[in-house]
Amino acid sequence: MSGWVRHRVFKTDMASKSMMLRQFLMEMARNPLQVGAIWPSSQALARVMAQWLPEDGDHPILELGPGTGIVTEELLAAGLPEERLVAVEKSPALARALQARFPKARILSGDALEIQELLGGQKVGAVFSGLPLKVFKPNQVLRLADQIQSCLLPQAPWVQFSYQLVSGRAPAPSFRSTASQVVWRNFPPAKVTVYRPLPATS
Ligand SMILES: C[S@@+](CC[C@H](N)C(=O)[O-])C[C@H]1O[C@@H](n2cnc3c(N)ncnc32)[C@H](O)[C@@H]1O
Secondary structure (H helix, E strand, C coil): CCHHHHHHHHHHHHHHHHHHHHHHHHHHHHCHHHHCCCCCCCHHHHHHHHCCCCCCCCCCEEEECCCCCHHHHHHHHCCCCHHHEEEEECCHHHHHHHHHHCCCCEEEECCHHHHHHHCCCCCECEEEECCCHHHCCHHHHHHHHHHHHHHECCCCCEEEEECCCCCCCCCCCCEEEEEEEEECCCCCCEEEEEEEECCCCC
């Protein structure tokens, strides 16, 4: 790639990133509870999440609450082909901006509590979530876990970040926590936890 072309690509990318950031800050002002964050996630946090991208398989990878697309970006940088990414974002404005930024990905504007229907029963190889579970009602968290379990392949990871650094409990009894890491280079510091579904008991 020539220096001039590289410069143009860099400028276009910077412009679309700052457009996403503006959109995100507008959403934060308009609907703070839905966004559930006081600042966008850092690249350091997104990188820790993306480390859990499964190396094999060709199933779609599901992202919930992608927001500014920082985790999306790191998943692609970790080797995920854009066509395999499906994301569900509740804010229609953010979903539109993400689709423009990642044209080959499938960005669905909708509610993560309806993923089974949104995905039409399709199975996914992992779930990466930036959803603010702290502001979900307990019955919504259980419904979300149910929906995630129904679309995750057996033993596939649900990678979630939260600002609760101490709690080690899984969000629902049908999942167990298998790994976690605190990321200090985020504002505020956050914890990435990997949950895996427990085998169904009969
Ligand atoms: C903490 S923010 C995004 C974090 C992201 N890592 C970032 O910094 O850009 C949470 C995102 O989840 C979205 N969201 C909240 N509730 C949702 C739901 N029920 N379904 C889908 N998206 C939801 C919000 O619109 C917001 O974009």
